[in-house]
Amino acid sequence: MGYNLILLGPPGAGKGTQAKLLIERYQIPQISTGDILRQAVNEMTPSGVSTKKYMDVGALVPDDLVIDIIKDRLLKPDSANGFILDGFPRTVAQADALSIMLHKAGKSIDHVISMTVDYEELLKRVIGRLTCRECGRGYHLVYDPPAIAGKCTVCSSELYQRDDDREDTMRARLMTYETQTAPLTDYYSSLSLLRPVNGLGSIPEINDSIVRLLEG
Numbered sequence: 001m002g003y004n005l006i007l008l009g010p011p012g013a014g015k016g017t018q019a020k021l022l023i024e025r026y027q028i029p030q031i032s033t034g035d036i037l038r039q040a041v042n043e044m045t046p047s048g049v050s051t052k053k054y055m056d057v058g059a060l061v062p063d064d065l066v067i068d069i070i071k072d073r074l075l076k077p078d079s080a081n082g083f084i085l086d087g088f089p090r091t092v093a094q095a096d097a098l099s100i101m102l103h104k105a106g107k108s109i110d111h112v113i114s115m116t117v118d119y120e121e122l123l124k125r126v127i128g129r130l131t132c133r134e135c136g137r138g139y140h141l142v143y144d145p146p147a148i149a150g151k152c153t154v155c156s157s158e159l160y161q162r163d164d165d166r167e168d169t170m171r172a173r174l175m176t177y178e179t180q181t182a183p184l185t186d187y188y189s190s191l192s193l194l195r196p197v198n199g200l201g202s203i204p205e206i207n208d209s210i211v212r213l214l215e216g
């Protein structure tokens, strides 16, 4: 059976990595507003053009835009049996909009998995992050380096660093998280949906903690 999940946590907490493992285990899609927005920027769609200026400085794009993206995405049939929201909601306004749209569809969130990692570790993780241009596989210069520098071990394509993973932008993204997104822990805690998970540890260890809290 599937779950309706939110992965909550600062950039670099491991949300994307854990989402990939949960997709395999539960056969439910990952819905990442960051991925959808980056694709719109690459394709230079009208929303992509207006979005880029926010992403480049580590700010949030306007609520209306991401709420519309999520509305469309949640209507697709692949999320009928569950979904993993990764990077959404990021503001209280987005969380309110989400609960209204789910309510209309007769659904609700089952768990908000809140991944915590300290500030210095987040900086280290994100600054070394690399992604394959072709297959999207993620690497890390220190923690998970590719076999050949600069090339994807899976498909041999070029690896790149996200523009917003540079140190100055990352510091701005962490500040944005603290001021605008961190209040969601209280929001979901008061709804008894918050499930804190220690984001420090190996990828399988963290995955085990998440699976244990879902399956009891």
Ligand code: AMP
Pocket: 011, 033, 034, 035, 037, 054, 055, 056, 058, 059, 060, 061, 062, 063, 066, 086, 087, 088, 089, 090, 094, 164, 173
């Ligand atoms: P991410 O890949 O989740 O770290 O997102 C990268 C960037 O996309 C963020 O720094 C924001 O500029 C933008 N973004 C992603 N999701 C949202 C959201 N839910 N609300 C506002 N901006 C977002």
